[in-house]
Amino acid sequence: MPHHKRADLLAAATAFCESFAQKKPPDEILSHFSTAASPDGNDVVVAYEHGLPELAPFLGREFRGRDGVREYFEVVASCLSYDGMRFADYVVDAAENRVAIRGTARFTWTATGESWDEVFAYALKFDDQRKVVRYEVWADSGAAYLASKGELKELRGERA
Numbered sequence: 485m486p487h488h489k490r491a492d493l494l495a496a497a498t499a500f501c502e503s504f505a506q507k508k509p510p511d512e513i514l515s516h517f518s519t520a521a522s523p524d525g526n527d528v529v530v531a532y533e534h535g536l537p538e539l540a541p542f543l544g545r546e547f548r549g550r551d552g553v554r555e556y557f558e559v560v561a562s563c564l565s566y567d568g569m570r571f572a573d574y575v576v577d578a579a580e581n582r583v584a585i586r587g588t589a590r591f592t593w594t595a596t597g598e599s600w601d602e603v604f605a606y607a608l609k610f611d612d613q614r615k616v617v618r619y620e621v622w623a624d625s626g627a628a629y630l631a632s633k634g635e636l637k638e639l640r641g642e643r644a
Contacts, residue, residue, distance in 0.1 A: 490578040496614035497583035501571040501606070504587075510557055517553055518615035528617045531556040535625035540632065543625055553619070563632070565592045571606075581610040593631035600627040600636060 500516040517529050531553045535543035540563060547556035569589035576583050585606045592599040602624045609618035630636040 490576050492614055493576050493578060493581065493583055493610060494574055496610060496616075497574055497576070497585060497608055498571075500608065500616060501585055501587065505569040505571065510554060510561075513557065514550060514554060516616050517550060517619075518611045518613070518617045519550065520611060520613075520615075520617075528611070529553055530617070531619045531621075533560075533621040533623065535623070539625045539629040563593060563595070564628070565594055566590060567592075581612070583608045583610070591628070591631075593628065593636075596631055596634040598631035598634060598636045600624065600631060602627065 496516070500513075503513045503516060520528055529548070529550055529552070531547040532545070533543050533556075537544035542556060542559045542563065547553055566589045569587060571585050571587045573586040574583055575585075583606075585608070587604050587606060588602065589604075590599055590601050604621060604623035607618075607620040607622075608616050611617050627636060630639055
């Protein structure tokens with residue numbers, strides 16, 4: 485693959501991740517996603533966070549199309565806030581238009597105020613215009629679940 489393709493994918497992935505780290509508005513984050521539809525008329529864009537759907541409302545189901553991706557981010561924002569988000573270790577697969585990234589942040593379940601430090605991973609698939617068509621997240625769903633129940637501090641032996 486030409487070097488410029490790898491550099492272009494890295495730049496697109498970095499811009500996407502930095503929009504999160506800088507807490508940009510939802511429309512700016514969505515601007516990194518493809519607006520194209522597949523040849524059969526189905527939506528191409530998918531957001532998917534791995535985990536059991538019973539643990540959090542944003543886990544274990546595909547959010548399809550730009551409206552679905554917007555819904556995913558709205559659901560996440562209704563549950564979580566974050567600080568100190570950083571990204572590193574970008575791995576680019578130019579042949580497959582994919583980029584994998586490791587991120588870190590401090591997350592807080594807003595309803596309970598319980599927080600945890602987390603390392604998470606993104607896998608991004610891009611179209612030929614370097615717009616995201618598939619956004620996958622692997623994160624600490626156990627910590628999120630315990631924080632949502634107000635049980636994370638207790639597990640750690642901390643006072644509420």
